[in-house]
Amino acid sequence: MRNGNILFVVIVAGILFSSVDTHALDGYDIVQRTFHQLRGKASVSSLDMTIHRPAWQRTVSMKAWTRGEKESLIRITAPARDEGNATLKRGREMWIYNPKVNRIIKLPPSMMSQAWMGSDFSNNDLAKTDSVLHDYEHTLEEVTEQDGHKVFTVASVPKPEAPVVWGMIKLRIRDDDVLLAEEFYDEDMELVKAMTCSDIGQVDGQLFPFSWKMAKAGAVDEYTLIEYQEISFKETLPSSIFSKALLRK
C-alpha cells in the first residue's frame, strides 16, 4: 500500500510536471511565482477584516489598491466612525491618514512590528509582503499530497544582515502557485503566528485565496480574518493613487 502511494505520487507528478524534474524545483521560483500570482501586477479589491477575540469581535470594511510588490493603499469604508482612515505603503515606508484630525502621520520604523489596527497582522506584514521574497533564502523542504494537488513546504530563513524580525518563515504552497499557509517563527524557531488561506477562486484568469486567517500561536479563539469581497487584477494603476495627496481623499 505504501509503495502504491508513492507510485501514485510519482505518476501524478509526472503528469503535472512532465517537463520539470521535481528535484530541480527551486524554492525561490516557487515563492516568487506564488507572490506574483497573489499580488498580480496591480489590483483593486474590497475586503472585510474581522478581529476576533474570546470576548468580542469587530469587523472593518476597506478598499485596497496595490501596484507591483511595493505600493499599496488601504482605505477604511466602514464602520462610519472609522471611515476615511487610510494607510499608504511605498516600499518600506508607511503613512497613516486620519480624516478627523486631517493629518498624515508617517509611521516610524520602530512601530513596524506593532499590530496594524489592533489586528493580528503587523504593520510589517502589510509593508513587507515583498520582503519575504527578497530578504530570505528559500529551500524546498517537503512535497506532500493534498486534495489531488502537490503541496510544497518552503522554509525561508533570513539572509545575513536582512532587516527582518523573523527567524524563519514556512510557506505552504500548492503546485498551482496558490499560497495555503504561512508560518512565522522567532529566532528560537518557536512558532509565533500562522496564516492560513482558503476559499480559493478564479479571478481574471488567475487563482486567488479569498479568505486569509492569521492566528497567534497558542492563543485559543483569537484570530484576524480577512475576507475579500471583490478583487480585480489590472495591468497597472496610475501612480497618483499611491501618493500622499490622494491619501487624504
Add this chain to the structure above:
Amino acid sequence: MRSEIIMAWRNMWRNPRRSGLTMAAIAFACLLLVFMLSFQFGGYETMINASVKVNSGHLQVQAKGYQDNHEMRLVVDDPRQVAGLLSQINGINSFSFRAESFSLASSGRRTYGVAVIGIEPEKEKAMSTISDVVRQGVYLAGKDRGFALIGSLLAKNLKIGVGDEVTLLGQGRDGSVAATVSVVKGIFRTGIDELDRNTVQIPLADFQEVYAMDQAVHQVICLADRLSEVKDIAGTLRQSMAESGEEGLVVLDWTQLLPGLVQSIQMDLVSGLIMYLVLVLVVAFSILNTFLMAVFERTREFGLLMALGSTPGRLVRLLLLESMGLTVLGTVFGTLLGVLITLYFQSHGIEFPGAEEMLNQYGLSGRLYPSLSLLSCFAGPLLVLLVTFVSALYPALKVRKLKPVEAMG
C-alpha cells in the same frame, strides 16, 4: 552567685582603661548599626515615596489582567463606585483616575510611539510630582480641554515646544481609530529618561472622548498617608470591594506595581547586611582579643583562686559575668546614643550637597531622613550582644584547663 557578681563588677573596674576601651568599641558598633540601619530604611522609604509619586501611587485599582499587558479593553467601568469605597477608608491621602493608551505622537514629520495618559489635573497635582517638574509652560488646569503635557525628551525628538500641536493617533477601547490634535501646554522633565521620552498627558475628559472610553478608566491610583499603612489599606479595600460585589477588579500595592524597585531595595539591603556583618565580626575579634589578653595576664590570679578552692566552673561563670557586664553596658550605652543621634537627624534631616539636584528631580528636598523603627533599633545591638557573648566563651572555657600549681608558677 551574689559574690560572683560583686567580684565580676570589681574585676571589670580593676583595669578601667581596658574595660572602657572594650565597652567603647561595643558601644560604637551598636551606635553605628542603629544609625545606619535607620538611615538605610529611611532612605528606602524616601525612594519608595519618591517613586510612587512619580507615577504609580502606593495602590492601584485596575481590571484583572491589566497590569500584565495594559490592554485597552480591561477597564474599571465605574470608577466612581471605587472612589466611594476609597473615601470610606482611613489613611488614604488622595486618589485619582487615569486612563492610558499606547499611541503614536506626531509633530508632522516626526512620529514616535508614546504612552498617552488621561489624567485629572487638579487631583493629580497632589499625587504626582510631574506637576512640580514642568520646566516650560505650565501644568494642566482643571477644566482644560485640547491641551497636552509632554516629556522633555519627547519634545526634543518631535522638535516641538509649548504652544505647538501634537497629533495623537491610537486605537479606542472599541477598536476604532482614535485621533486628536492637542496643543502642548507644558513640558516636564522628571529625570527618568523613559518617562521623559514617551509620555504624553492629556485631560481625562479628552482621553475618554477620543479613545471611546465613556466613563471608564484604567487605573484608580491612591496615595496613602504613610507607607507602613499601605498593606492594611490594600487589605481593607479588597474586603470592601468584595463586599460590594466589585468583581473583575484587583488591588495592587507598590510592590506589585514597581517590582524593579523592590528588587533594587533587596539588593541594597543585602549588600548593607554584608557590611554590617563584617563590622560585627571586627568587633567580635577585638573583644575576643581583649578577653584572651585578660585571661593570660591573670593566669596567676586564677591559679591562686583555684588553689584556694574555686572550682573551674565558678571561674568560667566569673569570667562570663565580666564579659557580659562589659557587653551589656556597652550595648545599652551605644544603643541609647545611637537612638538619640538618629532621632536628632530624623527631625532635622541630613543634607547631601551632591544629591540635591538628583533628589530635586523627584520633587524632593535635598535632605534625607533616617527612620527609627523597632527593627533598626534592636536588630544591630542584639546581634552584637550575641556575637560578643559567643566570642567571650572561648577564653572563659580556656580557664578550665588551668592547673593551679603551673598557673601560679
